[in-house]
Amino acid sequence: MNKLMRRRPCKFCAAKKETIGYKEVPTLKEFVTDRGKIIPRRISGNCAYHQRGLTTAVKRARNIALLAFAEER
Amino acid sequence: MTAYETVFILKSSFSTEEEVAAIEKVRGVIERGGGVVSTLDRWDRKKLAYPIKKEKRGVYVIAHYEGGGAVISQIERHCKLEESVIKSMTTRLDPGALGKAIPNPDEKPIFFQEKFKGLRR
Numbered sequence: 001m002n003k004l005m006r007r008r009p010c011k012f013c014a015a016k017k018e019t020i021g022y023k024e025v026p027t028l029k030e031f032v033t034d035r036g037k038i039i040p041r042r043i044s045g046n047c048a049y050h051q052r053g054l055t056t057a058v059k060r061a062r063n064i065a066l067l068a069f070a071e072e073r
Numbered sequence: 074m075t076a077y078e079t080v081f082i083l084k085s086s087f088s089t090e091e092e093v094a095a096i097e098k099v100r101g102v103i104e105r106g107g108g109v110v111s112t113l114d115r116w117d118r119k120k121l122a123y124p125i126k127k128e129k130r131g132v133y134v135i136a137h138y139e140g141g142g143a144v145i146s147q148i149e150r151h152c153k154l155e156e157s158v159i160k161s162m163t164t165r166l167d168p169g170a171l172g173k174a175i176p177n178p179d180e181k182p183i184f185f186q187e188k189f190k191g192l193r194r
Contacts, residue, residue: 022164062122064160
């Protein structure tokens, strides 16, 4: 199997982190592209449970201007 | 009684006294609505990720409290009418997290992963 195709472990499961809050901006920024989009699960390797939590957290952070909806290039 | 967390963004042009006054006003609204304030603190003065009401910076204030649904509508009404509040957001809170409002200022990302390379979107 190709190296690129290897299954990545979920970062949150590896860190034993149950929930992700919207105020944890430095962590959230790691799962967002420089354009401000959420990195898909197939790239980041997150499990479905944590990706779902992450998505809500990012959306909440955007709402309260901690993260941008779209970043200028 | 449900636990709630509300984040307010205040205008950054305020002096310390004006800030305190605005925060106390919010406390009054919660208590009048029958809520029990657990914490109500200034978080930080931050640069907003995007301008809101022509403001580029804002002072973040976090409130943790318990109350019925009626308190929420009171607070949201207050935030809409109050000029000093430029934006607010209320979320339901896990009762175990009550009181732990302000995040650690020198919090580091928990993962030091290589940035996802070559991803252009």
